[in-house]
Amino acid sequence: GQNIDQPTEMTATEGAIVQINCTYQTSGFNGLFWYQQHAGEAPTFLSYNVLDGLEEKGRFSSFLSRSKGYSYLLLKELQMKDSASYLCAVSLTSGTYKYIFGTGTRLKVLA
């Protein structure tokens, strides 16, 4: 079957660094997305990894290992506004099911 796993909740302190992990078991993998979703709002695109390695974009970085079915999102210099749910999602190349999302990781940033 198709499955994405990520921690349900994480807590970190303002100014710190946090790493949110995501593991997946899917068929026909195309790429992996990270989205940020504040409560009651739509998901906002953060990053897209297709090849192995680290992609850096400001305070946010995303890593992918296709052979291990593993990704992480790294958030540096945490701010209170980073308190949100972070969604890991995979796009698929085979079958009619095109995208799978994890349940999301709720991050709480404490002062």
Add this chain to the structure above:
Amino acid sequence: DAGVTQSPTHLIKTRGQHVTLRCSPISGHKSVSWYQQVLGQGPQFIFQYYEKEERGRGNFPDRFSARQFPNYSSELNVNALLLGDSALYLCASSLPGQDTQYFGPGTRLTVL
């Protein structure tokens, strides 16, 4: 540039009724996908349309249907509403040949 727009913002229906949700993609985006997001869960893929044709379908019953119009806007229809259909319905659009999707604000559907 305007982002993805959806209407209505909120909707309250009763069991057995049907509902139509609407979505307008970002200008230049030709692919539209629909998702259902229940509170506390990630979005569940329902449909993807590209150039008015269905290109993807998730594990939803036949009560769910969709279509895409020549201007690339889209409608999601749900018949015979159940209490369990209460959710946030998200629409996302993407450029031709690209995977990255951009989401609209969603329609919150409550079924009583």
